[in-house]
Amino acid sequence: MDGTFSQSGRVGRLSTVLGEDALALLRFDGTDRMNDLFEYRVEALATQDDLDFDQLIGTQATVEIEAHETMRPFSGIVTSAQWAGAGENGFKYALTLRPWLYLAGLRRNQRIWHRKTVEQILRELFADYAHLGDPAFEIKLAFDYPELEYTVQYSENDMDFARRLMERFGISYYFQHVTGSHKMVITDDELNLALIGERPFHPADRHHQAEEEHFWSWEPERNVTTGAVRQVDYNFKAPYQSMETRHMGDAAYPEGRIESYEYPGDYLSEDVGKVITRMKVRQERGADRRIRAVGDCVSLTSGYRFKLGGDKVPGHGEAFVCLSATHSFVSEAYGTGDAGSDGYSYSGSYVLMPDTAPMVPPKRTPLSRIYGPQTAMVVGEGEIDVDEYGRILVQFHWDLDKSYSMRCRVSQNWSGNGWGGIVIPRIGMEVVVEFLEGDPDKPLVTGCVYNGRNKVPYALSEHKTRSTFRTNTHQGDGFNELRFEDQVDQEEIYLHAQRDMNIWTLRNRSELTEGNQSQRTLGDKYERIDESSRVEVVGNIDISAGHEGNLIGAAALLPHGYEFRTHPERYEKARANWPDDNGSIRIQAQNDIAVLSGNTLTLGSTETTDVSTAGHLTINAIKRISMKASRMLSIISDASASIRAAAGVRMTNKKSGLIFDADGNVTIYGKSLNIRIDGDVKVTGRKINLN
Structure with a gap:
């Protein structure tokens, strides 16, 4: 079929990108709602049976209805086009028109916004759709809204994410239409709603013929709500x-x-x-007061305000907001056999509320939820990035913008007021993240996992019986470690300090080793005991020094003394069986041993004290040397013996004596003197006196 249908002079017209009259309007119906998408269904007639839908869908189309000397446009994106069969006068097509926001519902995304207000987020989100209107949206907010630290769009389409945010803060939206375009108006104040003046009510049973838009059915209602x-x-x-x-x-x-x-x-x-x-x-x-009305107010659409006039009904003289409008229009026929009518007709049904009622959108959009844990990578500055609460930053695997999370709290094994346990995950670690109430805006780190880059401390399964806690030196090489080995016959607790180890015991400390114990200090060792110290050895004790050993007197180091003592049974055995080494104490050095005392040094034994040397023995005193025996004192030499004094020598008992004085005089005194010589006796002197 050649040619086109002319819509010139008709009450209802359809315009598309295919041309002014490529599709002629037959029927139009649909509903628009405040805080929701509109959906208009269009039945059209064409002379072609092969319209190019690729040129049509995704583009703007407009239905214009002329009523009471006004032209009311209904514009939307063609989201569906259908060939509806052949008629007597042409080919029928069915189109569906929806707002550009419907297209935003086709794009699912996962994004993170940091420190943005709801208005800033909406502007940034809708900027990708700005080319779909002239303009595509307008934001008219009367109130200030807080800056949101962290907002996540997780597995949500752009439409649901935007509507969820607006419902959260009580922000409404509706659409305004012009020929070839429509605009989304975002507002939080009913005074920003479009006002179209007065619309009267005239009841249908009076057969009122009105030359103006009016209502002929008006039904107020009330509803029980949460109070x-x-x-x-x-x-x-x-x-x-x-x-x-x-x-x-x-x-x-x-x-x-x-x-x-x-x-x-x-x-x-x-x-x-x-x-x-x-x-x-x-x-x-806001759901309490409603009015359900029917009329031919073609210019009334959702988001518009008007004042009720005409006949007296409840609400007369008051202002109302249109929450939803359902439109139905049938065009004049294009010849016989088509879906039109001899004339045209328009009617609408409307849901209204007083403009004094709360204008807050109900919460209908489901909240985004993350069910179950995820993993993420720790990010930030340096090697460790943490705030005063132990919170870290993570980057989720799904974040294509390579952004980062809010500061996430980290679950610890214990947390008190200034006490408990704390381990800070470091940058580059993979952590397990859960979400409070399943809310993507509330992440909580609950653990760490190894991966192909971060290897386990010990090779598995070779060391599967080994449990360890190993750290890594910050900005350096090294580690601290506490390790447990549970392999049978190899059980071990291993402790490694990369630098210093400090142990502080406020009261008692005990240590039991059932086998052997060894201790080695590669540097110096200093030990201080403020009171007494006691070392009790059941067997032997050897103390050796590589070069020089000094044992300093108790008064100089310890306030109450220092005691080495063997076990009593071994002590008695050592006393009774001195040649036996069991129970003995031995002090040995490769070179010198010095024993020093600030006051008195006493060497004693309950039986015998033996001081012997393979070489020379020297006893030296600055003042005096005293040797005393309760029974007998013997000085024996296998070779020679000498006694030498710079002043004098005295050898006395109670009744006799031998005196060598400093002047060279020798005096022998006693009760009697017996001299026995096997050989000759020679006495010489300058003068010899015999009494």
Whole structure:
């Protein structure tokens, strides 16, 4: 079939990118709702049976209906096109028109916004769709909104994410139409809604013929709603802060105080919580008053305000907001046998509310949820990036923008006020992240896992019986480690300190080694004991020094003395069987041993004290040397013996003596003197006196 249908002069017209009259309007119906998508269904007639749908779908189309000397456009994106069969006068097509926001519902994404207000997020989100309108959207907010530390779009399409944010903050939207375009208007104030003046009511049973748009059915209604909201939340930065808020609505009917309790309340302070709780009550109470009307107000669409005039009905003289409008239009026929009519007709049904009622969108969009844990990589500056609360930054595998999370709290094995356990995951580690209440905006790190880059400390499964806690030196090489080996006959606890190890015991410390024990210090060792020290050895004790050993007197080092003592049974055995080494104490050095005392040094034994040397023995005193025996004192030499004194020598007992004085005189005195010589006796002198 050649040619086109002319829509010139008709009440209803359809324009598309295919040309002004490539498709002629037959029928139009559909619904638009505030805070929702509109959907208009169009039945059209064409002379071609092979329209190029690739040119049509995804483009703007407009239905224009002329009524009461005004032209009302209904514009939308062609989201569906269908060949509906052949008629007597042409070929029928069915089109579906939806807003550009519908296209935003086709793009699922996962993104992170840092420190943005809801308005900033919406502008950034919708910027990708700005070419779909002239303009595609307008934001008209009367109130200020807080900067959000962290907002996640997780596995949500752009439309649902935007609507969820607007519902969260009580922000509404609707669409305004012009020929060839439509605009999304985002607002939080009913005064920003378009005002179209007065629309009268005239009842249908009076057969009123009106030359202007009017309603002929008006049915007010009331609905029971939640009357109060109570909320509680938690802020870990102020754990004892009161976070409970409650607000009562204005319902006056019985059971109008039904309360809804919600946790979490989505706020961090009580003051903010009061605002949010009040808004949620308005959300609930906004569903109380409704008017269902029918008429031919073709210019009335969702998001528009008007004043009711005409005949007296409840609400006369008041202003109302259109929440939804359902339109139905049938065009004049294009000849016989088509879907048109001899004339045209338009009717609409409307859901309204007083403009004094709360204008807060209900929460209909499901919240995004993450069910179960995920893993992520720790990111930040340097090797360790942590704040005062032990929070870290992570980057999720799904984040294509290579952004980072908010500061995430890290689960620890114990946490008290200044005590407990803490381990900070370091940059480059893979951590396990869970989400409080499943909320992507509330991540919590609960653990760490190894991967192909971060290897285990010991090769597996070779060391599968080994449990360890090994650290890594910050900005250096080395580690500290506590390790447990559970292999049978190889059980071990291993402790490694890369630098210093300090042990502080406030009371007693005991240590038992059932086998052998060895200790080695490669450097110097200093040990101080403020009171007494006792070393008890059941067997032998050997103390050896490579070069020089010094044993300093007790008074110089220890206030109460230092004692080495063998076991009593071995001690008795050593005394009775001195040649036996069991129970003996031995001090040995490769070179010298010095024994020093600040006052008195005493060597004693209950039986015999033996001082012997393979070479020379020298006993030296600055003042005096005293040798005393209770019974007998013997000085024996296998060769020669000499006694030498610079002043004098005295050898005496109680009744006799031998004196060598400093002047050279020798005196022998006693009761009697016996001299026995086997050989000769020679006495010489300058003078010899014999008495």
